[in-house]
Amino acid sequence: xxxxxxxxxxxxQLTLLAQQKPMFTNFIFNEFYYNPAVAASKEHIDFRAxxxxxxxxxxxxxxxxxxxxxxxxxxxxxxxxxxxxxxxxGPLRTTGFSVAAxxxxxxxxxxxxxxxxxxxxxxxxxxxxFTI
Numbered sequence: 001x002x003x004x005x006x007x008x009x010x011x012x013q014l015t016l017l018a019q020q021k022p023m024f025t026n027f028i029f030n031e032f033y034y035n036p037a038v039a040a041s042k043e044h045i046d047f048r049a050x051x052x053x054x055x056x057x058x059x060x061x062x063x064x065x066x067x068x069x070x071x072x073x074x075x076x077x078x079x080x081x082x083x084x085x086x087x088x089x090g091p092l093r094t095t096g097f098s099v100a101a102x103x104x105x106x107x108x109x110x111x112x113x114x115x116x117x118x119x120x121x122x123x124x125x126x127x128x129x130f131t132i
Contacts, residue, residue, distance in 0.1 A: 029048065032081055033066060033083055036081065036101070037114040037115050038070065038116070039071065039081040040103055040114040040116065041072075041079070044072075045071030047068070049066070049067050050064070050065070052064040060090040060091070062087070062089045064085070064086070070100070077103060077104040077112075079100075079102040079103075080099075081099070082100070083098045084097045093127070096123060097120050098120025098121075099119060100116055100119075101117060102115065103115060
């Protein structure tokens with residue numbers, strides 16, 4: 001039985017990638033994109049749309065589009081959010097989305113400790129029908 005389990009583990013491949021997101025020049029305008037815990041820290045619903053066209057006019061210049069929405073539930077310190085993005089850098093195109101959940105603990109109205117988790121799907125396309 002142990003040989004079967006070892007054989008399965010040797011041929012089974014699980015790929016996890018962390019923090020493989022496009023870069024923004026002004027990332028401070030969308031803190032939720034990089035930190036899902038922000039969804040529990042704000043008392044309002046927030047929607048943001050960003051577009052970046054760096055080095056406009058040059059062939060293969062980076063372009064990034066992002067749409068984000070997040071907010072905290074009214075009676076609970078639970079925040080939910082989502083994110084859709086598309087990034088073009090030369091021949092590489094990256095498209096994806098993610099959803100996030102966050103929980104916050106308030107400390108006597110003096111501060112808040114928040115933690116969040118995000119999961120999503122990213123598609124890489126290198127052109128010429130070659131997809132990663």
